[in-house]
Amino acid sequence: MSTVNETAEPASKVELNQSGDGAGAVESFDIILKVRRYVPETSEESYWDEWKLTMYGTDRVLDALHKVKWEHDGSLTFRRSCAHGICGSDAMRINGRNRLACKTLLKDLDLSKPITVEAIKGLPVEKDLIVDMEPFFQSYREIMPFLVTSGHEPTRERYQSQKDREIYDDTTKCILCAACTSSCPVFWTDGQYFGPAAIVNAHRFIFDSRDEAGDMRLEILNDKEGVWRCRTTFNCSEACPRGIQVTKAIAEVKQAILARSF
Amino acid sequence: MTSATAQAPAKNGRGTLYRGYGGMWSWVGHRITGVVIFFYLLVHVLDTSLVRVSPEAYDAVIGSYKNPLFALGEAGLVAAVLFHALNGLRIILVDFWKGGTKHQKTLLWVVLGLWVVLTLGFCVRHFMLAFGGM
Numbered sequence: 001m002s003t004v005n006e007t008a009e010p011a012s013k014v015e016l017n018q019s020g021d022g023a024g025a026v027e028s029f030d031i032i033l034k035v036r037r038y039v040p041e042t043s044e045e046s047y048w049d050e051w052k053l054t055m056y057g058t059d060r061v062l063d064a065l066h067k068v069k070w071e072h073d074g075s076l077t078f079r080r081s082c083a084h085g086i087c088g089s090d091a092m093r094i095n096g097r098n099r100l101a102c103k104t105l106l107k108d109l110d111l112s113k114p115i116t117v118e119a120i121k122g123l124p125v126e127k128d129l130i131v132d133m134e135p136f137f138q139s140y141r142e143i144m145p146f147l148v149t150s151g152h153e154p155t156r157e158r159y160q161s162q163k164d165r166e167i168y169d170d171t172t173k174c175i176l177c178a179a180c181t182s183s184c185p186v187f188w189t190d191g192q193y194f195g196p197a198a199i200v201n202a203h204r205f206i207f208d209s210r211d212e213a214g215d216m217r218l219e220i221l222n223d224k225e226g227v228w229r230c231r232t233t234f235n236c237s238e239a240c241p242r243g244i245q246v247t248k249a250i251a252e253v254k255q256a257i258l259a260r261s262f
Numbered sequence: 263m264t265s266a267t268a269q270a271p272a273k274n275g276r277g278t279l280y281r282g283y284g285g286m287w288s289w290v291g292h293r294i295t296g297v298v299i300f301f302y303l304l305v306h307v308l309d310t311s312l313v314r315v316s317p318e319a320y321d322a323v324i325g326s327y328k329n330p331l332f333a334l335g336e337a338g339l340v341a342a343v344l345f346h347a348l349n350g351l352r353i354i355l356v357d358f359w360k361g362g363t364k365h366q367k368t369l370l371w372v373v374l375g376l377w378v379v380l381t382l383g384f385c386v387r388h389f390m391l392a393f394g395g396m
Contacts, residue, residue, distance in 0.1 A: 036277055046275035096281035118277050185286060232356045234285030234366055248363035251356065 012060050014057070014107040027057045031106060032114035035076065037128050049073070055106050060103030061094055061117065064128075078129035085241060091116040092129050098179040102146060122180035122191065136178050139194045143202035143220055148213035148246075159246040164209040171204040171249050173242040180236035180246050184215035186229050193229040194221065196236035196246045203249040208254060215260065222257045230254070284370050292349050295342040302339055333392035340388070341381045348373045 014029060020099040021187055034050040051068050062083055069076045083102045090101040094117055095109060101117070109115055123131035151157075174197065181195035182189050206214040221227045227250055236246040280286070313320040352369045356362040362369070 036275065037341050046277070048274060068378075093280070096278050116278055121277075121280060142291070183280065183282075183290065185280075185282075231289055232285065232353055232363075232366070233282070233289040234363075235280070238283050238285075245363060247356075247366075251363050254357060 012105070012107045013110050022227075028054055029057075029107075029111060031055050031064065031111050033068065034114040034116045035065075035128070036116070036118040037076070038119070038125050039127060049076075057107050059106050060102055061092075061099070061106060061109075061115065062090060062106045064106060064115070065101060066120050067116070077127045086175060088241075090174035091114070091120055091177040091179040091182070091241070093120055098183040098235075100177060100179065100241040103241050120178060122182045122184070122188040123178070131178075131182075133178060135191055136181055136195065136197065137176075139181075139198040139202060140176065143194065143198050143205075143217055144213060145201045145205065147205065147208070147211055149210065150212055152177075154211075158210045160209055167209075168204050168207040170244050171207075172206070173199045173244050176201075176243060177241060179239040179241055180244075183235040183239035185233055185235065186231055190225070190229065192225045194223075194226055196250065199227055199230075199253055200244060200246055201248050203253055206253065214256075216258055218253070218257050221253055222261075227254050227257065284367060284371075288349055288352075288370055288373070291345060295346040298342045299346060304343075330393065333389065336392075337385050337388055338383075340384050341377075344380050344384075345373075345377050348377050370388070 014027075021165070030052060031054075032050055032052050034048050035048055040048040051072055053064055053067055055064055055067070062080055065076065065080075067080055069078075078092070078101070079089040080102065081089045083090075085100055085103045088100070091098055092101055093099075094101065095115060096102055098120060106115070117129065119125045119129045119131050119133050123133065123135060125131050133160060176197060178197060180200070181197045184193070184196055187193050187195045202217045206217050207213045208214075230247070230250045232247055234247050236249070236250075237244070240246055309320070309323050312323055352366075352373050355369060356366055
């Protein structure tokens, strides 16, 4: 898989001492973690909770959340599964931008100020950092994210040239974390919009030479709530933890719809 | 180690603004200037249509615009129109030019550069006429 589009890692805000005192010593620092909490059992209103923690240079935001949950307040609620940037469970708004908590190193953030962590926007919050992902997956299902073919099933694999595979390589990387869709200003105010993630996954099959339902997907996305809602703010491309050029993929789908209808 | 966990008042529980990047803020600017231009056009259509009512009324209304406050407003209007026009061209390029999405940040800087130059150029001439030798 090509990683040409992966954005370069930002420079660390905290200089880690390379020559620590002894082998394996990792520099530690104090952070203030502010989490926007919502506990429907006790209150209708959200509130900010904060903790002062001593963390290490190798720690990520997810480690800070774990430390709180395991050592300070067991009621703090968030999703995570693999904790290594593959499962896409822990997308959240960190310092005002969508990131994966498991891919965001604390040392890369500005630690002179509290680190703010909130649930992703545009989806109903169920508790603390957990949102109801159903509207997101509903849009995903609607674009038919599976291979559609006709005729007899071949006895061998379906061949595809490397050149044809290259066309949609970028959009195969999606992990459905919803960081893109919930960073989209259009999606915040119009929950009916398919959202970047659904379009990315449609793109993955529309431009797959083996698939035969491309026209159907283009028809689905050629809708008032389809690709034409995209206002190219590039929030999705910036938010994607996999470095997918989301806005580019959406633009390609827009052009495919136009090319087809003339 | 844990600090106040007590429930703060609702006001303090408000979420933060999504920080976004240039693309999002140019979109915000595009919307705001769009609404500004709409209201200008509304007034403009109304005052121009006065000429059908009576040329004297039209002259009186247009004459009332000749004051420093409106001169400032006109500068703001031109700045809004220029931003909306230039950013609109950028959006067209992003949608239809193959390299548009890749170079969107460069395009945004070009838009901002042109916008500053053109707005300043207009303001110099405009304020010389509005406040200068007249």
